[in-house]
Amino acid sequence: MIYLDNAATSWPKPPEVLKAMTDSLERSGGNPGRSGHRLSIEAAMVVYETREEIASFFNSGDSMGVIFTSNATHALNLAIYGTLRPGDRVVTTSMEHNSVMRPLRDLEKKGVGLKVVPCARDGTLDLSEMAKAITPGTRLVVSVFASNVVGTIMPIAEIASIAHKAGALLLVDAAQAAGALPIDMQEMGIDLLAFTGHKALLGAPGSGGLVVRSGVDTSGITPLMRGGTGSQSELEEHPHFLPDKFESGTPNLVGIASLQAGIRWLKQRGIDAIRWQEKELTHELLEGLCNIPGTKTYGTLDPERCVAIVSFTAEGKTVSEIGLRLDEEHDVLVRVGLHCAPAAHRTIGSFPQGTVRLAPGAFTTRDEVHAAVKAIATVVSS
C-alpha cells in the first residue's frame, strides 16, 4: 500500500510515538495537575514538558503560552472567537481552509467586518493587496502558513510586519506547516500559531494547540470554554492567567504525550533533512504528472515554494473515479474533492469539481512516488 494522504493525517507514526502513548496510560495515568499524588504529578510533568518542547520548537519564547486544544480547528476557533467583537475588522486570504473561513463568515453575519484578499491562481499572495486590505484599526489578520490544497507557502514574516504596523494581531494556521517547515514565531512575528498534532508533527489525532508568542497581550482574548483548571478552585470565576485561562477540563494526556514524542522524533531526524526529502518527492511527483497527457497540475509547481502537497485533475475523469481506482486497483491512497477549502479551490480554478491531492510524508520513499505516478498514468489513460 502506498499512503499519499499525509496532509489529511500522517501515517504511519514513528514507533516512539506509539510507545509514548502507551506509556502515558501505563506509567503516568493520573489526571494531570488535579490530584497531587505521584501519578497525577507524573502526568502533569508530561504535559508541562510537552509545553516546553512546543515553545522551543516554534521559538515562541514562553511555555505558559502553549495552549493545548483538540486540533487546529479548535485552536483557530479559540483565537478567532476570542479576539473578534462586532465592529472589529479582520483580514484573511482566499486560500484559507474552512476552519478559518467558517468562523469568519459566521462572525461577518454578527457584525465583524471581513476582507478576503484574493490570491493568484497558483495560490500565492500579492503583498501589496494585503497591505491595502490591512487598514489601521484592523484587529486581526488570519493567514494559512501553507495551503492544504496546493501546498503554497505564504510570506508570513512580511504579512506579520504589515499587520503589526497597523496594530493588528497575526494568527497563523499552521496545520500543514507545523513539522514540515521550520517555524520561528519570534523571528517571523507570528502572534498566535494554531497547529494540529496528527499531521507533520506525527502525533495522534485529537492533539493540537494554540501557541501565544511571548509578549502578546491576551487580556482582550476571551476563552472559548470555562471550567475546571486545577487552579483557584475556591473561586467560581474562571482564572485569567495562562495557560489555564484557555484550557479547561481534563487534557488529552495520550495525545499530548504523542505530540512530545513526535516532536522529539522530528528533532532527532532533523526538520531540514525531512524538508529536503519532501522537496525531492514533490519534485518527482510534479515531474511525473507533467509527463502524463491530459493531466493538469495546480499551484506554484515549485517544490521550494510549497510543502509536500500536489493537486491535479485529469481530462475526462472525475476526481472521485481517479481516487477510487487508485485505491482499489493500485493500493494508492489519496484524497480527492474540495479538501474542506472551497475558497482555495475557487482561487486555483478547480471549484466545484475539486482535485486529486497527493501528499507524501516523512516515511514516503522515492520508489513509492514512482509507483504512484505509474498508477496515475494507468488510471488516467484507461
Add this chain to the structure above:
Amino acid sequence: MNYGIVLFHTTASAMQAQKLLTKAGLKGKLVPTPRQFSSDCGIALRFDWEQREQVESSLKSGKVDIAAVHRL
C-alpha cells in the same frame, strides 16, 4: 524536618519549578497544597526551609510565576 512551601497560580508553573530545582541539585517535592493556605493551584512545592535562599533564587532566575512562599 523544617519545610517551606511554594504556592503557584497554575500547575504548569509547579512543574516548571520542580524541574528547575532538580536541575539545580536542590531538594523539592510536589505535594497537594496544604489546606491551611488559600491556594491558587492544587499542587505546591515543598522544600527544605534551610535551602530557602537557594530555592527562591533558583525559581527567580527561571522566571517562575510564584503565588506565595510559606513556612510549614
